[in-house]
Amino acid sequence: MSQSAYKRILLKLSGEALLGDHDYGIDPKIIHRIAREISDVVAAGVQVGIVIGGGNIFRGAGLAASGIDRVTGDHMGMLATVINSLALQDAMERIDCTTRVMSAISIKEVCEDYIRRRAVRHLEKHRAVIFAAGTGNPFFTTDSAASLRAIEIGADLMLKGTKVDGIYSDDPVSNPDAHLYETLSYDEVIEQKLRVMDTNGIVLCRDQSMPIRIFNLYREGDLMRLVQGHPVGTLVA
Numbered sequence: 227m228s229q230s231a232y233k234r235i236l237l238k239l240s241g242e243a244l245l246g247d248h249d250y251g252i253d254p255k256i257i258h259r260i261a262r263e264i265s266d267v268v269a270a271g272v273q274v275g276i277v278i279g280g281g282n283i284f285r286g287a288g289l290a291a292s293g294i295d296r297v298t299g300d301h302m303g304m305l306a307t308v309i310n311s312l313a314l315q316d317a318m319e320r321i322d323c324t325t326r327v328m329s330a331i332s333i334k335e336v337c338e339d340y341i342r343r344r345a346v347r348h349l350e351k352h353r354a355v356i357f358a359a360g361t362g363n364p365f366f367t368t369d370s371a372a373s374l375r376a377i378e379i380g381a382d383l384m385l386k387g388t389k390v391d392g393i394y395s396d397d398p399v400s401n402p403d404a405h406l407y408e409t410l411s412y413d414e415v416i417e418q419k420l421r422v423m424d425t426n427g428i429v430l431c432r433d434q435s436m437p438i439r440i441f442n443l444y445r446e447g448d449l450m451r452l453v454q455g456h457p458v459g460t461l462v463a
Contacts, residue, residue: 231455234273234349236376237264238369238386238423241281241310243443251282252313261317263449264354268323272453273349275379276356277372278314280306300364304331307368311358312336318354325354330362330371342378349379369424377434384436385452386423387443392460393422409461428462438462 239260246253268274283306289299311327318325326348327337338344340357348355360371369386376384393415396404412432416425422440431438441448441459452458 230270230272230453232272232382232453234275234379234381235267235453236275236277236372236379236381236384237449238372238384239276239278239443240368240388241279241283241285241306243282243387243389244278244310244313245282252310257313257317258320259446260443261314261323262321263446265318265321265323266450267453268352268354270450270453271352273352274354275345275349275375275381276311276314276354277360277368277375278307278310278356278358279368280304280310282306283309297364300360301331304359304362307360308333308337308358311356315356323354324352325356327356327358330357330359333359345375346379355379367424367427369427370430373427373430373436376436377430381436384431384438385449386438386440387449388422388440389442389444391442391445392440393420393462407460408457409463412462415462422460422462431462435463 244252244257246256264274280303284302289302290296308329315325315327328340328345329337330340332339345355357375360366360368361374390398391406393407393410394404398404412428415428439452439459439461441452448458
């Protein structure tokens, strides 16, 4: 723990992060690299909770836009997060990182039910814990679920891995002059509509003083640098 700035973190991953070069599903190279980086952080003594989305398989809001009932679509999206969570668990345990999947909807045959006290106990035993199925309720994104779980488990920091280096003033792909922010307040993110994550999730973190750091998931080594206290990406606090 001497090299770690945080005792416990919550890492939010989008389902799209697992796509890699694929148009759909999971790129084995990507999930194994992510698993290795998380495993290294756990081995360094940091307690790690993970929330992963399901957008690489199904996205509830997108399904609703195509005509499927929104509640049904969101339930399908929750199940997609369970698929991703089991895949990440398998990748992590292949490299000897003990991992538990805990689902907000009951699927006892494949993973544990989410119980906060049990989740904290797993973390205290230095098992990585993947929180699946969002909050278990429709109309709430996995961003909101990540904020909720980070607060519930008493994380020191919530991390969100993205495809860019942090929060920019504009889309850095279309605007090369876009400015990368080092720090922002919760209210600045909301008022400027920076859309780095769901507004409900930002508000929840703001109200409970949960700091958020946005970083580039695809830059190898940044996760470890973050838990060591280096100012990687953008801090929202």
